[in-house]
Amino acid sequence: MLALSLAVALAGPPAPAAAGCPAAQGGTLAIKVEKIVQPDGKLGAGGWIVVKGGRLEAVAAKEAPANAALLEFEHGVAAPGFIDPATALGATGEVAEPARAFTPEVQASDAFDAEHSEFKKAAAGGITTVGLSPSSSNVVGGRIAIVRTSGEQGIAVLSGPGPLRFALTGAAFDGERAPTSRMGALPQLREMLAGKKLEAPGPCLVDAATADEIRIALETFEGAGKQVALLHPNGFADADDLLDDVLKKGAVFAVVGPFNLSARERELALPTKLADRGVAVAFTAGGNAAKLRLTAALAVRSGFATDRALQALTTVPARVLGLDDCGSLEAGKRADLVVYDGDPLDLASTIRLVVVGGAPQEHAVPAGAAPAKEKS
Amino acid sequence: MKKEERERRGETRSSRAAAPSLASTLLCLCWMGAGASAPAQTPLAKQELTVLQGGTVHVGNGDVIEGGTVILKGSHLDAIGKALAVPEGAHVVDVTGRHVYPGLIDAESGVLLDVDATGTGEGQPAASIVDAIDPFQKDERKLAWSGGVTTIYVAPHRGLLDGSGAVLKLRPARAIDDLVLKRDFAVTATLGANVDRPTTRLREWKMLLDRLAATKKYMEAWDDYEEKLADYKKELEKQKKEGNTKIDKKEEGPKPPTPPEQRPEERPQGPDGPGPGGRPRRPRRPPSGSLLPYLFPDSASVPPLHLDGDGDGDEPEGDGHDCTKEPPRLSWKDGVSYAEDGGAPAGGEKKEDAKKPPRPPRDAQTETLRKVLEGKLTLRVQLSHAADLQNVLDLRQLYPIDVVLTGGTDAWKFASVLASSEIPVVYALAADAAPDVAAVPAKLAAAHVDFALTADDPGATSTRFLALVAAVAVAGGLDREAALAAITSVPARQLGVGDRVGTLEAGKDADVVVTRGELFSSSVVFEQVYVDGKPVLAR
Amino acid sequence: MIAPLLLGAALAFAGDAPPASESIVLQGAEVDVGDGNVFKPGSVVITDGRIAAVGPTPSVPSGAKVVDCGKLVLTAGLVDAASQLGTFRAEGFSEQDSEVIPQLDVADAIDYFSKDFEQLVRDGVTTIYITGEAASVISSRGAAVKTGGPLPGRKLAATPCVKVTLGPESSYRGSANQPPFRFGDLTMYARRPTTRMGSVWVFREAFHDALHYRQTGKTDKDPAAMKALLDVLDGKVKLRFQSREAADIRSAQRDCDEFGLPFALEYGNEVGECMDLVVAKKIPVIFGPARDGDGRTMRFEAPLTAWQTPKQLAEQGVTFCLTASDGSGDTGLARQAGFAIKNGLDRARALRAVTADAAAMIGLDKKIGRVAEGLDADLVLWNGAPFDDTSRPVLVLINGHPVLDTDGRLRKENP
Helix, strand or coil, X not given: CCCHHHHHHHHCCCCCCCCCCCHHHCXXXXXXXXXXXXXXXXXXXXXXXXXXXXEEEEEEECCCCCCCEEEECCCCEEEECEEEEEECCCCCCCCCCCCCCECCCCEHHHHCCCCCHHHHHHHHCCEEEEEECCCCCCCEEEECEEEECCCCCCCEECCCCCCEEEECCHHHHCCCCCCCCHHHHHHHHHHHHHCCCCCCCCCXXXXXXXXXXXXXXXXXXXXXXXXXXXXXXXXXXXXXXXXXXXXXXXXXXXXXXXXXXXXXXXXXXXXXXXXXXXXXXXXXXXXXXXXHHHHHHHHHHCCCCHHHHHHHHCHHHHHHCCCCCCCCCCCCCECCEEEECCCCCCCCCCEEEEEECCEEECCCCCHHHCCCCCCC | CHHHHHHHHHHHXXXXXXXXXXXXXXXXXXXHHHHHHHHHHHHHHCCCEEEEEEEEEXXXXXXXXXXXXEEEECXXXXXEEXXXXXXXXXXXXXXXXXXXXXXEEEEXXXXXXXXXXXXXXXXXXXXXXXXXXXXXXXXXXXXHHCCCEEEEEECCCCCCEEEECEEEECCCCCCHHHHEEECCCEEEEECCCCCCCCCCHHHHHHHHHHHHHHHHHHHXXXXXXXXXXXXXXXXXXXXXXXXXXXXXXXXXXXXXXXXXXXXXXXCCCCCCCCCHHXXXXXXXXXXXXXXXXXXXXXXHHCCCCCCCCCCCCCCCCCCCHHHHHCCCCCCHHHHCCCCCCCCCCCCCCCHHHXXXXXXXXXXXXXXXXXXXXXXXXXXXXXXXXXXXXHHHHHHHHHCCCCEEEEECCCHHHHHHHHHHCCCCEEEEECCCXXXXXXXXXXXXXXXXXXXXXXXXXXXXXXXXXXXXXXXXXXXXXXXXXXXXHCCCHHHHHHCCCCCCCXXXXXXXXXXXXXXXXXXXXXXXXXXXXXXXXXXEEEC | CHHHHCHHHHHHHCCCCCCXXXXXXXXXXXXXXXXXXXXXXXXXXXXXXXXXXXXXXXXCCCCCEEEECCCCEEEECEEEEEECCXXXXXXXXXXXXXXXXXXXXXXXXXXXXXXXXXXXXXXXXXXXXXXXCCCCCEEEECEEEEXXXXXXXXXECCCCEEEEECCCHXXXXXXXXXXXXXXXXXXXXXHCCCCHHHXXXXXXXXXXXXXXXXXXXXXXXXXXXXXXXXXXHCXXXXXXXXXXXXXXXXXXXXXXXXXXXXXXXXXXXXXXXXXXXXXXXXXCXXXXXXXXXXXXXXXXXCXXXXXXXXXXXXXXXXCEEECCCCCCHHHCHHHHHHHHHHCXXXXXXXXXXXXXXXXXXXXXXXXXXXXXXXXXXXXXXXXXXXXXXXXXXXXXXXXXXXXXXXXXXXXXXXX
16 A cells, blocks of 8 residues: 655655654654644644554654654645545446435445545545535435545545435436426425434535525525535525525535636635635535646635635535544544645645555656756 | 725625615716726826836746846836836836736637637638737736736637637737737647547548648649749840830730820729720720830839739739738739730740730638748647647648647657757646646656647636646646746747747836736735736736 | 606615614605505605505604605505516426425425516516416415515415416426427326316316325325315315416316315406306406417407406406516516506506505405505505506615616615
């Protein structure tokens, strides 16, 4: 699994105690960086990050433990591994089950393909956890599986019931099956939400695109005492004047993205608008690391605060998925971290090291483009 | 962004306060509008001299001046350097802690273009993109400025061989011509699957080669014609000297009523009597070839005649656009020596019976391609496969043409060839490129390929994110100043406007960008943008 | 000329939210109460979004802002009792999984952000009752909604009412009711009745099923639907028939007689052909929409006398109101009243037919439909005689909030 020697090689100055002492085998790994992304999304002072037994033992320590394998990054910036809450990673076309509109029993973990290369690519790009989610083709789509893109035991699905995925967009009513309309679906949905069947950790992830879909989603789920994470709520982009009114209904999370270079101004301004109104924003890009970083970069270029952007890639998606052991670099949390050679939000920064569940990963910087950069 | 937000909020406030009265609401909105746009123009427009002091100046050619000074004089850059004296009366702007860059140049943009207008189907090389530009697209210009872009290249993109593209300066202008830095710069050939015509690469290349072969033939026909024409005229001269005025026995047209003293521009326009065989003839220039020596004994003193619009029905076919501007390879002599349609074939005649050679047909589309083969127009080949690249190299063996590659995902595979054969590249990089693709610009740089960077996205909105695209190349290993050059000085040179834009050097256009934060950072804020010395963006 | 007069109004409505106790007085050249009383000139006092007083010189609370509305004419906001606007067209409205869906509520299909509402406000319509779609034989319960104003106050509690359609829409296989073509005939849509006979059968079977459910407590149908049908049989939910042709009206009567059910008629284009029945059975009629020229809605076989039906209904003492259905603008509700007036209906009666009588039809006459004390301040200010071709609403208030400005600009932000 581990390629510590490679990681050391990339780190520049060879670490003396590295050989034969992989952290994955119970040893201790210490990584020195210049800056560390704090849980509040700000860049804080660096130091040694100590990894042991797949967990973070210490963050920003002054000194490395005596017996640890050492990795030093001169201009390194350590960030928590990114989390993409709604992907179809490794299961494109396998997570859309259109036979029935209400499929709460369906579990995306059954579509999980541990050998799929997309997970490795995501890990190499700095995404350490993804939500493998049923598609938007059902009103109640089923359980989202939480997948670690790598780790000591390999790519794995977290056990236990995952969060639920819902949809109130057109795709959920498309096809030859009952109900064919939102009007027909809502009574059944309310009944289900009132029952015990739909208990889940974290908020309900609900696809709602237009302004009124957002309104009815918030109304319906709030009525049942559930928290909502709105997925792709682009309707807000066109309904500025009603944003406050609708959000009073209790939107807590919004999952937005991906953005590309063709995105409209209003779309790119959406994260800021939502965050200004107290909604915690998470980014998604279908598990594609480059697209996820571009999404964050475009939001930042359009005025989204950098601390919010970093949270939107780490702590917020962790909360959306109901996870409390990842998303931030704090002692005791899972050792999912990425070392960049600059600000993680800058597209000019390169990944120097990815650690998933305590295991340093071989990453995908092509040999031809050896990071021979010198920062001024 | 923030300014827009302020405007929007201000607007909301004003409309709320003025409701529900029409008059006051409208007035208020007008006032807001005026207030928002005016300050950017007036205060600095009066300043002849603007001095940007204390910033980190990135010249664009690799040089960086810490704490440098940039002096803008009128529409041009006056001086750039360290510790320069501030001229008297200058408007000094303190840009300490800021970065100063030349205006960025997008080597392939969709700004100001109507997507439909640029689609030219199978290809109309004679068309010009300038005719598809909408100078009233002010929002797109502002968006480009908001990303520090001041100069762009635009071209049609859909046909196999499209009309010529143009280099535009994004300046506040109302007319198209105010925007154009260089028109008819290059012809684009689009190859590969990402175009909406039902075809295969096999057929595409065949079509392209056929077009060029036909152009070659066309050129040869005209060269041949001109050669023969010259011979013919020489013969005329000779016969004139010999006193033999009867040149062409078959030419029986009556003498024109033009008196010898008539000015050339007053040449007859209308019908001038019955044609050969007594049938009424359409308006036609007299068989002037034979009359020339009579009318203008000293042919050298005759002013040049305009080719078109003389109503003789002999104008070249096509839109005539290029011919009007620059009559290709036609001297005035050709103009007055048009042969009769279907005139007798040239050659095989005795010298006494010298015949004018028949004039080949003229075709505007082919005329444009002829310019390509003559090296007057660059051929920009847009492609996506390495195999196409090989074809381009072969093409260059066949014809001595100037080629620029655009797109070029696989270009790095041929990097050394591109470098040794000096083929410039406009590399289209996706902002969400995977690491191996992001590394291509670095590989091109390592192989010394001359390349500019643009976004792999045809939309108008991508231009404003040009710096992000270059940032991706930096992540791929490209040196920062080289990445800057790839969106400033290199495209300027490739587009033939390197003497005016692309670097911060004295004498060039005062297109300057001031940012808070480094250009390749995501949190960069474009604070000030100057175009031709005028501030077009300030926040 | 109107704008300066309303500058006062501008001031009155400025600011984020007028203090709850603040009153506004609108002084108009004419206030048409809607019950036959007209004050010339008249004033309306608005407090807390409701009408506090109305009359030639009502007592004005101290501190009230007085707005001189000049020559404008004040009426109550128009009410459409059988609208088809304001819902999701694409996927949300028409539930196709059954012919019998009385358990569903149109309220779940309303798109509060629909552009339809903007047009309705421009037409002076302040409340619509959206009835179920005609694609089902027994369609869903309708819902009443204000066309503008703050979101929380827009939904109204109207008399629950289920719509029945015996033909032709519920058995029509044309474009409006077509199943997704890719499924061909072997689909759940193939169960749909294709004749009026079939639709009637579905209707009768449904109520017999409901009665069976009541007796046995068992059903192989959706129990929620059965319960909803029992509510209809118990009179808790009213029944409405969408009937364009006289034959539909007669079969509606026959079918309801079987179960002892009262009903109202929606549209009733050919009600003139069976006026005797309507009068004898005292069937309320929501008449319309009459449309100009090409007879798109008025079926081509409808006789010319149909244009005079409103006048005849009034003369015969039938309870009726007018609807524009999915029409707006040139075919909107104000124009429906205009057509009725042109064809002989009394002006005052025409106003009632699109305000007070329509409100009564949906059980909201204690809340909306007149300019009277205690009712919602839903008001339209016209720049001339209401429903004249040369008149239009120049200011529309919903719950006292201006939703249409004098300049025809919609006020979308929440007051």
